Amino acid sequence: MTAIPANFPAPKRRRHSWRKTIEGYLFIGPVVLGLIIWTFGPMIASAYYSLTDYRIVQPPEFIGFGNYIELFTTDRLFIQSLSVTVRYGLMFMVLGQIVSLLLAVLLTQKVRGMAIFRTFFYMPIIVPYVASALLWRYLYNKDFGPINAVLQAIGLDPINWLGSPESSLFSMVIMSVWTGAVTTIIYVAGLQQIPEDLHDAAKIDGANAVQRFFAVTIPMLSPTIFFNVVTGFIGSFQFFVPAFLMTDGGPIKSTYFYNLNIYEKAFRWLEMGYASAMAWVLFIIIMAITVVLFRVSNRWVYYEGSNER
């Protein structure tokens, strides 16, 4: 207790802050070191490799922007994989957000036994990507798959889900919606935070359920929607395992995702420099999209307590 006045003199404060600084960095030391060793260092290395011809067995040979020039001028697979990924991203964003949001609305209804239903809907999250990819490969099987059996049972023509370039990418989207319950979980959490009296007030004003959904739920939920759109879009650029296991990018490169392209360049052909350039192009695209989404978000995302829109 007597020690407290001793803190007052000015000279001691400096020593104190040094001690605090060291203590602080001892605590966050692991992640500071981790970021330097596993993130920033590799980023710099990757930026350098992207300017080289590097096939691992020989030291990297500096070629300037050669890789980038080749990417944008002659590499048709690069364009194809980028287009596949963007089309998937857009389809998944629209379908995934709509389905997740509707499910979340359903899962926040006040009825008994909801906990059990939520467990059912969330369950696909824990299925390993390998297992879900192989499972859906079977479900989509043209001749013996359960989905086509259902279609034929109700008198529809079977679909060559993964085997035809028209439907293969959309088949991936459907599968991703099934595995994407994290989005639903986040919407459920967002919906639970909307104050009840807003709905009640709208009800008293005579708004029906659909009107309330668009006039209250959507605006109040807009930060959550925004979060899910951003993470969902970034996530779709990470799409790899199902394309690798189910279709290997086919048929005729219709599911040749950007990541699959990087993987093949780097680990099948050991073109490390070229693959690094591809990774950096991806990084810049993601950054640009994120910035645009944040800019646009000011127009439609409503944050409670802020007057600016």
Add this chain to the structure above:
Amino acid sequence: MTTLTRPSLNAHAHNHQARRQKQLGMGAVYALLIIGSLIFMMPLIIMVATSFKSFSEINTYPPTILPNVWLPENYANAWNYQNTNFTRWTFNTLLIIAATLPGVILTSSLCAYGFARLEFPGRKVWFGLVLASVMLPPQVTLIPLYILFYNLGWLNTFYPLIIPAWFGGGALNIFLLRQFYMQIPRELDEAATLDGASHFTIWWRIYMPLSRPALISVTFLTVLGIWNDFLGPLIYLTSPENYTLALGLNMFQGLFITRTDYIMAISTLMVLPMIVMFIVAQRYVVQGFVTSGLKG
């Protein structure tokens, strides 16, 4: 304010109508919930059912829902299939989990405490960098890390899958734990400080025990992440004796025949422990997903 008096005009009729509407609504909600659950659970039900079917039954038209003949021996056959070693692969997976988890829990909570409770120059900058690192696509660092591990002689060992986790245990885990620590009343540490406790003691003796729910979330997300990881083992592990379960499962996908029956059996075995964990710890898990926002 005027609206408050309105319902009393025709209170009885209004109530009656509202209740009927509510019941109708409830019925519709249950119907949708049941149909939706069926759709979402159907792939998993098919997975389990298929794991008991014979190879020929799987490859006949029209497909059956439940097996005509139940073959529990599929499980033993799958486990002992040629060129596979699922006992070894299970052991490898558990070994990686056991070696990773303490690192994730200790270092992420240590860092989270530093970010939540200590004042020092550079704290905000570093926390910003930790959060920004989530946005970085892993492909950017994948190749240099592969080359780094190649030069360290770590390829085809478990080190690339274990060691990085000991450096902060992942940005999202730090974020999740920091959120939790910020909610712990500061009076607790102030009382402990007056008793002469250092920050390290406060972290270890007060924050670690108090953050059990958050640590359970972190544990589950970590275990799930390792259990399900495919890309990491695919790139770093080359010889079959070092495979993990996720990588080994793909061994049934042959060039000429795909043993769907065995794939489904091992998939069922792989999913089962995670389902049990998920059901037991669902509250913490869902909270973890909500706070960290992203799939681990």
